[in-house]
Amino acid sequence: MMKIKSVIRHFWALTALVSMSLVNAQAQAALPHTVSFANNQVKANFTLGNTYDLALSLEFEQVVGLHPNNLDITAEVLLPTDPRVTSRLPSTLVEGVTGFPVLVSVSPKTDKGFAFEGLASIEFYTKAIHFDPTIPWRLFTSHDGATFEDITTLTSTGSYRARGSTGRFSDFIILLDQRDSDTIIDTKFAKLNTTVQDNRLAMSASLTNAIDPLMLTLETALVTLDTNTALSATDTLINLLSNASGNNIDDVWRSSGDIVNAKGDILSRLYTLRYSLRTL
Numbered sequence: 001m002m003k004i005k006s007v008i009r010h011f012w013a014l015t016a017l018v019s020m021s022l023v024n025a026q027a028q029a030a031l032p033h034t035v036s037f038a039n040n041q042v043k044a045n046f047t048l049g050n051t052y053d054l055a056l057s058l059e060f061e062q063v064v065g066l067h068p069n070n071l072d073i074t075a076e077v078l079l080p081t082d083p084r085v086t087s088r089l090p091s092t093l094v095e096g097v098t099g100f101p102v103l104v105s106v107s108p109k110t111d112k113g114f115a116f117e118g119l120a121s122i123e124f125y126t127k128a129i130h131f132d133p134t135i136p137w138r139l140f141t142s143h144d145g146a147t148f149e150d151i152t153t154l155t156s157t158g159s160y161r162a163r164g165s166t167g168r169f170s171d172f173i174i175l176l177d178q179r180d181s182d183t184i185i186d187t188k189f190a191k192l193n194t195t196v197q198d199n200r201l202a203m204s205a206s207l208t209n210a211i212d213p214l215m216l217t218l219e220t221a222l223v224t225l226d227t228n229t230a231l232s233a234t235d236t237l238i239n240l241l242s243n244a245s246g247n248n249i250d251d252v253w254r255s256s257g258d259i260v261n262a263k264g265d266i267l268s269r270l271y272t273l274r275y276s277l278r279t280l
Contacts, residue, residue, distance in 0.1 A: 029076035032056070037066055046075040052102050055125040062117035070112035070255070075104045085173065088148050090187070099137070100129050104172045108255035115254035117246075119165045119264050119271075122151075124174060129160035137162065138177045143170040149191060150177060150184065153271045165271050167264020168253050185276050189222055192269040199262035202250040210240055227280055234274045241267050 032044035042058040054075060060066065078085060078101045085103065104124075108114040122139070129137060137155065139162040140148040148171075151164035162174060177184070196215060200208055214237050221230035241263060246252070253261035 029074055031074060035068065035073065037068060040066065042066065042071065042073070044073050046102075048075060048077050048102060052077060052100065052128050053126055054102060054104070054128075056104060057121075057123040057125075058106065059121045059123075060116045061119060063115070065112055065114040065255075066116075067112075067114075070109055070114045072107040072109065073104070074107075075102055077101055078103050085148070088142050088145065089175075090147060090149075090179070098176055100126060100174045102126075102173065106169045106172070108169055110255050110257065112255060115252055116261075117252050118261075119167065119267050120169070120253075121163065121165050122172060123161065123163045124172070125158060125161045126174075127159045129174070131155070131157040131160045136177045137174055139164040139172065140175050140177075141166055141170065141172050143168050148173065148175070150188070150276075151268055151272050153275045165264075165268045167261040167266075167268050181276070181280055185222065185273065185280075188269060188273040188276060189219065192266070192273060193219070195262075195265050195269055199250070199260065199266065202260060202262040203244075204248040207240075207244055207248045211237065214240070227277055231274065231277050234270055234277065238267065238270050238274065241270065 030046060030048060032046050035042065035044040040060045040063050042056075044056045046052075046054040046056070048054070056073070056075075080098060080101060082101075106122075122141075124139060133155075137160060138150045138152045141151050141164065142148040151166060152162055153165055154163040155161065160174075164172075179187075193215065196211060203211070214233050218230055218233040218237070221227075221233060241249070244251075244263060249263045250260060251263035252259060253264060
């Protein structure tokens with residue numbers, strides 16, 4: 001009987017400890033201590049406890065309603081086992097929330113008329129990670145609770161800087177991506193191909209007729225491990241989409257969520273695929 005009581009006491013003590021840890025982690029969710037809005041750009045700086053610093057930058061090609069009252073930006077330190085991240089990781093991702101367990105949420109208010117055209121660029125800069133080109137820290141994003149995906153387009157010193165692009169907004173996080181290169185590139189191409197197919201009705205016939213043979217060339221080059229041809233096809237697709245006007249492809253995202261930014265979504269996946277091909 002005494003052993004049972006001891007086990008029960010230990011269980012409740014452990015439960016209380018876990019609950020306190022969760023509360024403490026949640027308490028670290030924070031607004032930026034400095035934030036500025038100017039010249040189609042947002043800069044926000046966070047200090048989370050005594051461990052994590054983050055300078056966040058968002059930059060838009062064309063934007064409407066870029067104002068502090070229209071955009072919520074928060075950062076939160078997570079537990080490594082937090083299901084809000086772990087349940088949304090790619091199944092083959094070895095490492096989850098480690099090293100820099102900071103989740104950033106960018107949430108335009110749905111009723112404020114915020115909108116942007118084409119791509120939005122996002123950059124993380126932190127001194128909490130030491131840049132080492134052999135360690136695959138990457139910038140990931142997830143929209144509306146979907147699986148996190150790699151959107152990295154650049155990593156560099158400073159102590160660590162990661163840049164990516166997106167055609168929409170939600171959550172962003174730096175993760176240690178231990179997947180092999182083939183898996184990463186195959187995953188990125190599959191997402192790119194799905195995005196192109198899902199948005200065919202958002203593009204003119206002339207644009208899809210130009211995209212289709214390039215996508216076939218890209219797929220063939222990836223299957224045959226012809227990196228140079230794959231890079232050439234990717235660059236050509238980027239130039240083609242970058243120069244396409246709103247008459248040929250839907251290219252606006254707005255916070256009301258009623259339209260899809262096909263141009264931004266496709267381009268963001270092309271840019272991150274190019275990054276992975278270049279880092280082979």
